[in-house]
Each structure stands twice: as structure tokens, then as C-alpha cells.
Amino acid sequence: MNVIEFNKLTKYYGKVKGCKDIDFNVKEGEIFGFIGPNGAGKSTTIRSMLSLIYPTSGSVNIFGKDAIKYGPEVRKDIGYLPSEIFYYDKMKVIDLLKYSASFYDIDCTDKIHELSKIMELDLNRKIEDLSYGNKKKVGIVQGLLHSPKLIILDEPTSGLDPLMQQKFFNLILAENKKGATVLFSSHILSEVQQLCNRVAIIKDGEILSIKDIKSIKNDNYKRFTFRGKSLNNGKFNIDGVTKLKEREDKVSFLFKGDVNKIVKIISGLKLTDVTIEEPTLEEIFMHYYE
């Protein structure tokens, strides 16, 4: 069963394109990644699912119902964590969470305490006194306190330290095991890889492709940079190497394949510095679509 169905969803802000012809489905129980650089249209797409903005044309169905027409009903089972968190500053955390819970027909008290304990959130502090990361935790708890069937996360990890990030991911995975579908928007490929089953890649407001995460993992690109002496000898011009740039003292390239081959080549070289890093999303995009 499809939890989310986009039907050629298009949004223009005046003449500026927000997103165009978004058309894909998210199945029940999936953790679906939504990646693209900043300004690609991720937030626009997500905001039209929540009736924060209205599409110019096309539509989106959630739980089989039009997300605009049946907005309030559909949103009963959606938990949303926005990318930037702002709450009524003068309130205590617990009061905000209680207010949030008052919109749902169920008693959320236990869940509030359970989630806050996991996220190490102090319920009695005022929101305005919280750090950015702690505000983010408030966002996480208010998004999950009603045990939603669909969790929408818009760049959720910014501001969380790695430990909290891991706890948050575990939380999401646990909710997913209990049956929740997750739409996870991010510009960081590694976190999408860690969680998601499938991923849609969006750029300039349009979906470029939808990939199984396994296939992205197989396309395991790495960016290599070596510094040393007399490196411009063509030794790195082997299968799987692209974007090769050679200079006397520096060589850099993208590589996909068995890294031992590279190790073999460099074993015979005198190097002063080595970096091996994840390529940026932009670079990955280039590889899919060049």
C-alpha cells in the first residue's frame, strides 16, 4: 500500500520554480530518503504535503486521501519535524508538549516522558533558554508524541551532536519497526544511506531519479587526493577512475571499485599527504546524470 502518492505536484512562487512534476510513491513501512542540495525543492515538496503551501498544480495523496482537501484528518497521523525549530518562547518545554498533545485524541503523557528520557530533554526548562540542539530535541518529541503513522523529517539532524544523532536514528528505526513510514529529507548522503531503503534525488525542483539504497551503496564512490613528488605519470589512469586531475605535486580523482587497486599503486609512491573522502552530493549527481 502506498502511504504517499505524488501526482505531478508542481509549485511555483510567482515565476520562481519551487518544485515541478514531483511524481513518486512511498510504500507503507518504508524509510524513504529525499536528498538534494539546499534549495532543490525538498522543503517545498514537504510543505505542500502538510498544507502549509498550496500546489500550483498536481496533488499529493496521503493514506489514500488528498492531503489538502482532507488536511486536518490526514495530519492526525503525521508527525512532522521542521528543519528550523521555533516555538512559543515564553513557554516551558512540558507546556508546549502538552499543547501539542492536546491536538490529538489520545493520551500522550507516557510517550512524552518516554521520548524525553531517551533524548535527555529537561521538561521544566523554558524554551527560550534552550540551546539549538535542545530545541531540536523538543521538535523531535513533539513530532513523535502521538505515535504517528507517517513521520516527515526535514533535515532533522542539524544541531544534534553525533551521540544524539545516533539516539535519534535509533528512535526513528524503532518507530519504523512498529509500522511507521518515514520520509527523510536531507542533504547529507551518509545519513540517508544509514537509514533509508529507497531514495529520491531532487535537483532544481525536479526528481532526477529514484534509487534503491543498495545500488547507491554499490556505487561506492570515494574521492582520493594524494600529495607528493612526480605524481603526474599516468599511473592512476585505470578502470573506475574519473575526474582525474594530475599535477606534479598533487593528484586527485573519484574512484569506484576495489580500493586495493589504488593501495597497490600508491605503495610504490613517495607521498606527503593522503585524503580519502566521501564525494559531495553534487559529485554523485554528476555521476548519475552525465
Next chain:
Amino acid sequence: MNVYKFELKRLKKSILVWGLSVPGFLLFYLAFFPAMTSSGDAFSDLMQSMDPKFLAAFGIIPELPIGEILGYFNLTIGLILVPLAIQASNYGFHILSVEERELTADFLFTKPISRTKIIVSKFLSALTSLIIVDLILTAFTVIALTAFKGDEVVELKNVLILLLSVPFFQLTFMSIGMVISVSVKKVSSVLSYSMALAFGTYVVSSFGSILSSDAIKYITPFSHFDSAYVLINGHWHWGLIWISFTIMIVSLIASYFLYLKRNIASL
């Protein structure tokens, strides 16, 4: 209901400030009345020496001599209407725009609640606040008039008819504020908008009184809710007040539909 309660709670401080300061000012001002009348005819001589047109700008007219408590009250309520207009405009500009300005729209609008319910709840909470302040004002007025009237016999009926129009006067300003706030992209400073609206219309109505111009009276709610007219005639100025009512209804309906269709911008 939860949104209404929540919004009302957020306005608590505002109700307290307005509800004490405005009626307090009225009480304070009326307290000077006994001292003024005891100074005998000197004061009324002074008034008579002034240009009636100049006095009219401050709401002092021959039918309501300032030496009598109702004339003095008319002057006071004329001044009090300005802060009341500011309060109402403040709510009007504030209640719908605040969620976007403080970026809390992403919280509220993604909850399982329709925009209609949000607008109605917010509107009713602001209206409640206005009515609470008006009730305090009414109580203070009755107390002050009774306490300071001296030997005069005061017919309170006309005063109450006048005070009954105050919530509608405020509602007019609030609805104008609301429709402006949903027509512009962003209300960056509520106070500057509401000061401009309240003082602007007040100044226009003062000019109308100086020039005795009927045309000007049509465009400002201060003239539609002319306190002297009600105190003299014992009923609202229906020939003008319908204009305010029309503005109010049109503004409220327009606000509703504009807000329903509004795209909530992200950062």
C-alpha cells in the same frame, strides 16, 4: 477550544496591561472634575474665550459644556478611544501574522486542525480580550461618574449606550488590522502599523471636526462612533456607523479567505 484557550493565555498580560491602564486613566482624569468645577466660572470663561472650531477638534462642543460632568466625560472618552483603537489594531495586526513572524506556523499548521478553526479561535480570543477590557472600562466609568458628579443628576443610560458601542469600535480597528496583515507579505512591526492606523484615523477625524466636513466624517471610525452624538441623542449615529460595520464585515470575510489560501513561507 485548545487553541482558543492557548491564545487567550498568551494575551493574558496584554489584557492586564490594557485593562488596568486605560480605565485607570479614565478614573484619574475624571478625578480632576470636582477640582475644576470648584474653581467657579473662571474655567468656563476661559473656554468661551477660545475658538469653537479649535475646541471642536478636542471634542468640546457647546451642547456638552465641559463644566458639566457629561461634557467632561465626553472629552475624556474621546481621548480614551485612541488607546482603545491602538489595542484593537494591535490584536488585528498581531493575531494572524505572529505565527509566521515568530516561525511557529510550522508547529501549529501541521497539527490536525483546519485553518478555519485556527482563524476563528484566534479571532475569538482577541475579541474576548477586547470585551474584558471594555467591561472593566464600563465598570470604572460608572464608578467614576457616580463618585465625581457632585450635585449633578446624571442620566447613565446614554453613557451605557455609548460604552456599548466601544467593542464594535474596537472590532472595526481589529478587522482592518487583520485584513492588512494577511494582505501584506510580512508584518515586521505590529506596533508601528497599529499606531499609524489608530493615530492616522484619529487625526483625520479631528480635522473633520475642525472643518465641520461631512466628507471626512465618512472615512474614519472615530467619527462614526462620535461620543458627543450618542451622549446628546441617546442612540448611535446610524447615518455613519453602518460604514464601520460594512468595513468590519468586509474585512473579516476578506481576512478569512485570504488566510485560508495563504502560503506559509519557510525561512
